[in-house]
Amino acid sequence: MALSPHQPIGIFDSGIGGLTVAKAITRLLPEEEMIYFGDTAHLPYGDKSSDAVHHFASHITRFLLDKQCKLIVIACNTASSVAYDVLQFQHGETVLMVNVIDPIVEGVTDKKQHKDIGIIGTQGTIGSGIYENKIREIDPEIRVHNLATPLLAPMIEAGFFHNKISKEIIDSYLAQPKLEDIEALILACTHYPLIKEDIEEYYQGMVDVYDSTDFVAQEVKRLLKNRELLNNFKSNDHHFYVSDYTDAFEQTTHYYYQEKIGLELCPHWSQVEEFPGNEKESL
Numbered sequence: 001m002a003l004s005p006h007q008p009i010g011i012f013d014s015g016i017g018g019l020t021v022a023k024a025i026t027r028l029l030p031e032e033e034m035i036y037f038g039d040t041a042h043l044p045y046g047d048k049s050s051d052a053v054h055h056f057a058s059h060i061t062r063f064l065l066d067k068q069c070k071l072i073v074i075a076c077n078t079a080s081s082v083a084y085d086v087l088q089f090q091h092g093e094t095v096l097m098v099n100v101i102d103p104i105v106e107g108v109t110d111k112k113q114h115k116d117i118g119i120i121g122t123q124g125t126i127g128s129g130i131y132e133n134k135i136r137e138i139d140p141e142i143r144v145h146n147l148a149t150p151l152l153a154p155m156i157e158a159g160f161f162h163n164k165i166s167k168e169i170i171d172s173y174l175a176q177p178k179l180e181d182i183e184a185l186i187l188a189c190t191h192y193p194l195i196k197e198d199i200e201e202y203y204q205g206m207v208d209v210y211d212s213t214d215f216v217a218q219e220v221k222r223l224l225k226n227r228e229l230l231n232n233f234k235s236n237d238h239h240f241y242v243s244d245y246t247d248a249f250e251q252t253t254h255y256y257y258q259e260k261i262g263l264e265l266c267p268h269w270s271q272v273e274e275f276p277g278n279e280k281e282s283l
């Protein structure tokens with residue numbers, strides 16, 4: 001099926017993190033219609049097995065394909081690490097697919113400024129070694145300093161931020177010896193732009209802090225433009241789906257997205273799409 005400019009952009013994450021990417025895309029491309037999916041029934045993805053994350057990402061991709069998306073953004077580093085290659089192979093002929101890793105790796109290494117780059121992200125992303133491999137493929141002289149920071153995404157998802165305790169958690173991660181001597185830090189989790197200010201405050205301008213949001217939005221624009229798929233008529237018909245609904249989650253999404261969002265629940269998603277290994281109970 002040929003793609004058309006009027007089709008929506010699909011975007012997904014385990015929860016609210018991907019909203020930071022969605023926001024950057026709507027800022028750059030305000031005419032585009034957006035369909036967001038937050039897999040709140042299964043978050044966090046960061047401590048799940050790659051099979052489980054791949055399973056959830058495949059189901060969500062099919063959901064977004066049913067919604068006729070012309071382009072799908074995997075707005076989650078963990079899912080981008082373990083599922084992008086396969087999803088791209090399976091659906092790349094039908095839909096444009098963007099992950100959140102390649103645009104920032106290319107953007108940061110392009111500057112050729114940094115020789116010591118820190119990466120913080122979930123256990124899944126850091127364990128996959130994907131940033132290190134991609135960065136060193138581009139420039140083998142760059143030293144990559146990886147640190148898994150598993151408490152950060154659940155902390156942010158719970159709306160726990162900009163307070164004394166969240167600051168202590170952030171600071172104690174950033175003070176780890178693994179991140180000594182870095183010149184730049186990549187926030188390799190789409191939740192982390194929400195605490196970027198705290199991270200920048202910790203470094204007091206001594207380290208350049210990068211998040212993927214604007215790099216990804218630029219990549220989406222580039223791909224759509226190349227294929228003449230940019231929408232010319234403004235659409236306000238965005239949809240935000242979750243696999244499990246709570247009031248607290250809705251409040252947090254309003255705070256982070258900075259405008260009113262009507263969340264729609266995907267009925268029975270959590271039961272129907274549960275991973276066969278029942279990861280939640282085994283954790």
Ligand code: DGL
Pocket residue numbers: 013014015017018043044045046047075076077078079121122125153154188189190191
């Ligand atoms: N926002 C996601 C990421 O970029 C994952 C957070 C989580 O669910 O653990 O990796």
